[in-house]
Amino acid sequence: MKKQLIAATMITTMMVSNVSWANDTDTTDEREHTEELVGLSSGILLGAVIGGPVGAIIGAFTGTFIGKSVGDDAELTVQKQQLVDQEQQLAQTNEQLMALNAKQQSLEQVSEKYYQLQSNLTEQQANQLQTLNELTIGMNVQFKTGSSHIEPLFEQQLDNVAYMMNLSPELTIDLTGYADRRGDNDFNQALSEQRLAEVTQYLVIQGIARDRLHGQAYGATSPMHQEQNFENDFFDRRVTLKLMAPGAELAAN
Template sequence: MKKRILFPLTAIAISLSANVLAGPSSESRSIEAQTNEAIGFGSGAVAGGLVAGPIGAIVGGIFGVLIAEDVNNDNALEASEQELAKTQSQLSRQESQLLALQKQYEQVQQQSKVQLVALDKEIERVMQEMESNIQFRTASYVLESHFKPQLNLLAQGLNNNPKLVVSLSGFADSRGDDSYNQALSEQRVLSVKDYLLSRGVKEEQVLTLSFGETQPVSAQSSSEDFFFDRRVLVRVAEGQQSMTASNL
């Protein structure tokens, strides 16, 4: 008699397990999870039927499903932990790569600083050796536009090297009155100085001198010689370097 009841209960248990797992949520579960729940429900139902009859089969089946869910949860947790470990490993590699790139960047920065220091020293050396003339028209102290690019470079060098000083010496040719030529040489120096100051050069970096007609380039008195006398001589040096100046 018990055997007759047992076989129908087993069939009912399997049928119930199929119905439980056939709901809408079964589509979102993995095949492995569905299999575990089916086995759990069927095994629980059979065991429950053997012990406590039809009611026991139903209760056993429910407990079987719960046990299967625990197994599935454990499997899902293990898979999540493996995925997390994989992600952490990737992050660790990326962090190592980032640290290596940062180290390379710092090395490049340090090399750039060394190169810039060397470049600044070279610019400073070249500027200290620089000597040039700004020429003027007869009886004029107007700064000609074609000399401005030269003065722009000079201003940039002085701005980048605050310890450098430029000395401006004004001259005039021998034509005309001595006092007029002296005043003209002073005005020429002021024209160059004002332009440098307008380009951001500090006033303490500019020293001015004026000599009028007292220091001609040549003893000749031709028009060509007069051209070279109408000038402002530009010299760059470090600090005062024994230069005597009268700031106008």
Template sequence: MKTIFNKTNIDIDTSPFISASQNKGSFTKNTLSKITLAVAFTSLMSVSAFSVAGSPSNKQAPELKPSAEVIQNQETKNNVVGLSTGIVFGGVVAGPLGAAIAGLFGLFIADDINDENRLSITKKELQSTNLQLVALQQNYQDSIASANQQIVAMDTAMTQAIAQVPPTIEANIQFKTASFLVEDHYKSQLDGLASELRKNSKLTIELSGFADQRGESTYNQVLSQQRAKAVKDYLISQFVNQNQVFTQSFGESELVSKSDSFEGNFFDRRVLLKVRNKKAEMTAANN
């Protein structure tokens, strides 16, 4: 048998489905509203709690660099505050789902706060380093200035000392019989003299050669000249300007002792050194 349904005779009641759908949409909107409200409260309360936790009332002095342990403890505390605040307000306002979402959001806020704290500490360390570099640079400049002042003072003292040198200083270098070689024990004295001549171009030295009365006078004249030249050559080898060195020879014409004895002849075999200060001579002449 064939059954024919008439479309117009069937009356289906759809109101229960519509009502369920509307209730579901209303539930979703309410839940989202509550979760949003919980997140907002979590943000406000978390930031307030972080501000208190990071305030200067902590044991760590604000001007000192916190230790790694203090920083770790502070970050852990921030994470706990953010998570617990979110869970509490989310659970109260929007139930378990709100607690989970608001708790995660609280952790995100704690992460942001921790990043800001690290950045702040890094900036303070950079500022402290810059201040230390400025202080070191200032100390270096002060040291240079002090060293320059000492150098100027030493130069001034040296100039004054040279100005007080007498117009003429005399000394003798003795020689062996018939020799014009400068003995080693005189070279250290000549080295000191050469150093002063190099330092002060106003100084000059006059070298006068002598011989004792033994032997021919012509030979003694040449020998006395060779002795003066030997001393001059040594001074020039020590980089003394040759224009500061003058020589002359007298042979046996100006004897220290008239007696022909060992001691008398010893004092005649010599080169007389006369160091002159031109500036001092001019000052003395003006006085």
């Protein structure tokens, strides 16, 4: 028994010495070989104690598997830790992705609401323009012969125009004054200018800035009918309103 221990110890010592020398000279790539040697020496020592030289040989093979198992366990532990680290990184990435998705959904909702409000605003502006256009289409403030006084009927219409103009500050109005062909040219020109001034002043009193009202008087130079008579002259004694929108013009005569 004592001889068996001595022999096993000598063999083991030689192997351990080889392992130590290998650790000093080799890289970590020799780890698996070292583990096998450790297992082999452990098996020899165990086999020699139990079964003598034959047991030592059997133990050597058994120890090789023991060393292999030890190495596999260590590698498995490292792999498990790497897997845990990767799972943690994946969880963090998933949380970040969910946060980005939430922000994206919120942004899409805000964007959708903005476009909806923009669409509603555009529709309201279009409705206002349509309403004002309807008010001014065919709107001619008519006057009695030789007069520049605005009749009550046309005052109500001008009130409606002023109201819509106040709702749409970007709009302007062109006004043109006329007179019929009775009387001389100087008189008719002066009369058309006076009529234009009366309508302009009325709108200013209703709150419309003067720089939004652009006017020109033409006297009797633009009759609506080629034939002059009492009935046709009535249509020539007028101030015509024409709505002007930014970038566009809506006729109103």
